[in-house]
Amino acid sequence: MGRIIKFLLxxxxxAGVGYATGLLLSPESGEENLRQVRRRIDAxxxxxxxxxxxxxxxxEAELARARQPGVG
Amino acid sequence: MSAFWRGFVxxxxxxxxxxLVQAPRPGRETQAAIRAQFDAARGGLTGLAPDTARRQAxxxxxxxxxxxxxxxxxxxxxxxxxxTSTARLxxxxxxxAGRKTDAEVRQQVSALLDQVLALGRxxxxxxxxxxxxxxxxxxxx
Numbered sequence: 509m510g511r512i513i514k515f516l517l518x519x520x521x522x523a524g525v526g527y528a529t530g531l532l533l534s535p536e537s538g539e540e541n542l543r544q545v546r547r548r549i550d551a552x553x554x555x556x557x558x559x560x561x562x563x564x565x566x567x568e569a570e571l572a573r574a575r576q577p578g579v580g
Numbered sequence: 581m582s583a584f585w586r587g588f589v590x591x592x593x594x595x596x597x598x599x600l601v602q603a604p605r606p607g608r609e610t611q612a613a614i615r616a617q618f619d620a621a622r623g624g625l626t627g628l629a630p631d632t633a634r635r636q637a638x639x640x641x642x643x644x645x646x647x648x649x650x651x652x653x654x655x656x657x658x659x660x661x662x663x664t665s666t667a668r669l670x671x672x673x674x675x676x677a678g679r680k681t682d683a684e685v686r687q688q689v690s691a692l693l694d695q696v697l698a699l700g701r702x703x704x705x706x707x708x709x710x711x712x713x714x715x716x717x718x719x720x721x
Contacts, residue, residue: 511583518584522591529592530599534607541600 638707645700652693659689 534541603610648655663685 514583515587518587519591522588523595524591525588526592526595527599530596531603531610532607534600534603534610536603537605538601538603541603
């Protein structure tokens with residue numbers, strides 16, 4: 509049996525097993541799962557933006573200090 | 581890792597992901613629904629049948645058991661004859677020529693008949709009882 513056939517067979521069996529397991533162990537309905545993932549991604553993005561803004565302000569303050577005459 | 585298992589892992593990940601997105605309800609509820617279906621299938625006939633039909637079945641079973649009990653000596657004789665003529669029984673404690681004695685066979689047949697009749701009586705009683713469901717009583721044992 510060719511490698512590709514074996515691979516495809518494994519893919520099909522694995523997909524079936526994985527799908528059944530997912531249905532049985534799903535923490536919530538699919539819709540709710542998606543909503544939670546989306547919420548988590550949104551939160552991560554927001555946190556990233558907040559951290560970036562903070563860092564930007566820090567750097568800007570540092571730059572301003574560096575540009576002040578008489579310093580450095 | 582062979583090609584099969586590489587495909588299996590990939591398929592399992594993809595399948596699980598698809599299931600988590602498509603799941604119609606939480607996994608716990610899916611499990612409960614499947615369990616309920618099995619229970620319903622096991623309770624099947626008596627669970628769906630109206631009480632009157634169940635009691636009727638119990639009545640017939642009881643009558644059958646009673647008929648068997650009425651003709652018990654005959655029945656026992658037939659069974660013993662059947663066993664001794666056809667079955668080559670393993671050597672029993674008292675079997676001299678590597679075969680069980682007729683008395684032993686008769687005793688065993690009698691005990692078996694007792695059990696079967698008792699089982700039939702208990703089933704008939706369960707079926708005739710108004711409220712107690714067949715499924716509950718059979719799933720508890």
